[in-house]
Amino acid sequence: MNIPQNLIEKYNTPVPRYTSYPPANFFSADFSPEEYVKVLEESNRENPQNISIYIHIPFCPKICHFCGCNTHLTRDKNKMQVYVDALKKEIRMVRALLDSKRKVSQVHWGGGTPNSLPIAMIEDIMNLIHELFEYIPNPEIAMECHPAMLNQDYINRLVALKFNRFSLGIQDFNQQVLDNVNRDASVIPEEELVALIRSHKNTSVNFDFIYGLPFQDEDSFAETIKRAINLSPDRLVTFSYAHVPWVKKAQKILDARGLPSATKKLAMFEVGYRLLTENGYDAIGLDHFARPDDELNLAFKNKTLHRNFQGYCTRETTGQVYAFGATGISQLESAYAQNAKDTNVYVDQINKGKFTIEKGYRLNPDEKIIRHVINEVMCNYYFSWHEAEQVLKTTTEHIKQSIAYNESHLMGFVNEGLLSVTNESISVSEKGRFFVRNIAASLDPNMRNATQKFSKAL
Incomplete structure (x- = not known):
């Protein structure tokens, strides 16, 4: 795999690791x-x-x-x-x-x-x-x-x-x-x-x-x-x-x-x-x-x-x-919930x-849809609109609305050979795998105005 230097410089930006959605x-x-x-x-x-x-x-x-x-x-x-x-x-x-x-x-x-x-x-x-x-x-x-x-x-x-x-x-x-x-x-x-x-x-x-x-x-x-x-x-x-x-x-x-x-x-x-x-x-x-x-x-x-x-x-x-x-x-x-980080606080409360x-987070229906899209891209390097309809029991139009889908946001990846986009699916190329965090972030409406800090992609 040969990754051009210009892509390294372009995509070495702070983005989530997406071990969960939202992070x-x-x-x-x-x-x-x-x-x-x-x-x-x-x-x-x-x-x-x-x-x-x-x-x-x-x-x-x-x-x-x-x-x-x-x-x-x-x-x-x-x-x-x-x-x-x-x-x-x-x-x-x-x-x-x-x-x-x-x-x-x-x-x-x-x-x-x-x-x-x-x-x-x-x-x-x-x-x-x-x-x-x-x-x-x-x-x-x-x-x-x-x-x-x-x-x-x-x-x-x-x-x-x-x-x-x-x-x-x-x-x-x-x-x-x-x-x-x-x-x-x-x-x-x-x-x-x-x-x-x-x-x-x-x-x-x-x-x-x-x-x-x-x-x-x-x-x-x-x-x-x-x-x-x-x-x-x-x-x-x-x-x-x-x-x-x-x-x-x-x-x-x-x-x-x-x-x-x-x-x-x-x-x-x-x-x-x-x-x-x-x-x-x-x-x-x-x-x-x-x-x-x-x-x-x-x-x-x-x-x-x-x-x-x-x-x-x-x-x-x-x-x-x-x-x-x-x-x-x-x-x-439908939710994430994190226990106290301090071991003494944890032990004291549990013993009571x-x-x-x-802290935690309760997902709304749109966020569950976004989570599914990002999970498929991050894990399988592939996303099918039709298969997502079956899993999520909704329409492609609703999925696109939930993720604020705009194909133009993906065209840079397509032109650089990192991604292919059709009416049926989104597929990450072998070279694109190294930038999959960046690709996932482009499908995440939360990242359009994110103020949280993340580690760099590379």
């Missing part, structure tokens, strides 16, 4: 815990009926300078236990409001560093979930793991809890890069770590990498990707580093150490893309790569790929997301039997 910085503090109870009850009558559970563990033994997540620096096991007890209580509170016939299709643990918890605490939470919920056949149960904190016993006990997908946050194999972003490398060689996970049946391994960090360049990132290919993960993610120092003050450290330019970041993306697609992986969505027989790849080829705050998923594992823990965002059909919603 999280549109959420309002006016959304109350009482409103959350209402939308939880409403969600029982909405689709998808499947339940996706997200568990947020905010704790980290050290903070990586690139981190944009809600984290809390601690190794205090007593503090962790207090948090776990509150999280279990929150699970029971939400479960009481959900239809008992609904089944779980996905459980995802994120953070923070989920595997910084002692394994006995994870067992305690998962056993409660297994007790309270039923599952669809073959649910996805996944954890974002820091490889520096995994060993054989920990892996074995996670598998016994039915975890079947391990996302290893390697970030880079280059020790200089890791040292400068304050991240520990794996204690166990990655080759051995992958072998330990794969010694169990029906387990999958993902690798997560970040490009755009200090001391990374095209050659060093190529070496990282080559090593990853030799380890043969089922999926691999190359995240573009999102520099938002106005949100995460620690990221200012990286300014002083020198961040690569947009051109150098693009070179890293291109070399990773080339190496992976030449060695048995297909590009999926914005930043994922998967083996041809992987379920994400099959969903993408069938144009049924979906996305939530936890990443890409198939229609089978897609569910309304019910989030537990500090800063967790529930992603329901109160939901701890800090």
Whole structure:
């Protein structure tokens, strides 16, 4: 893939990542815990009926300078236990409001560093979930793991809890890069770590990498990707580093150490893309790569790929997301609701039997339409007016009205070979995939007068 320099300069502008629509910085503090109870009850009558559970563990033994997540620096096991007890209580509170016939299709643990918890605490939470919920056949149960904190016993006990997908946050194999972003490398060689996970049946391994960090360049990132290919993960993610120092003050450290330019970041993306697609992986969505027989790849080829705050998923594992823990965002059909970010506030309110919603957003009917259009473009690089009519049970004219559609807004992308537009559909080209955030923003009426701040597209 060869991306011209003029397009890099033109489209390296702040735009949403569209992990939700509207994005999280549109959420309002006016959304109350009482409103959350209402939308939880409403969600029982909405689709998808499947339940996706997200568990947020905010704790980290050290903070990586690139981190944009809600984290809390601690190794205090007593503090962790207090948090776990509150999280279990929150699970029971939400479960009481959900239809008992609904089944779980996905459980995802994120953070923070989920595997910084002692394994006995994870067992305690998962056993409660297994007790309270039923599952669809073959649910996805996944954890974002820091490889520096995994060993054989920990892996074995996670598998016994039915975890079947391990996302290893390697970030880079280059020790200089890791040292400068304050991240520990794996204690166990990655080759051995992958072998330990794969010694169990029906387990999958993902690798997560970040490009755009200090001391990374095209050659060093190529070496990282080559090593990853030799380890043969089922999926691999190359995240573009999102520099938002106005949100995460620690990221200012990286300014002083020198961040690569947009051109150098693009070179890293291109070399990773080339190496992976030449060695048995297909590009999926914005930043994922998967083996041809992987379920994400099959969903993408069938144009049924979906996305939530936890990443890409198939229609089978897609569910309304019910989030537990500090800063967790529930992603329901008609609303988003985010828990308090402060762990002490979260624990205190939950222990009083109160939901701890800090902010949220209730979608109107037009916003659900916009969400569908943007999701299709972001996930499947394709949008069909006719198919949208069937899904949304409305007319093309109504859809166009909802998104304030103006074909002239897309003509720049068309003329640059990034997009094709017909009366039937909108299709993103292979070159256009790198600018899909910009394309999605052109279909978002909120972006016409947006005042919110976003990370740059590239």
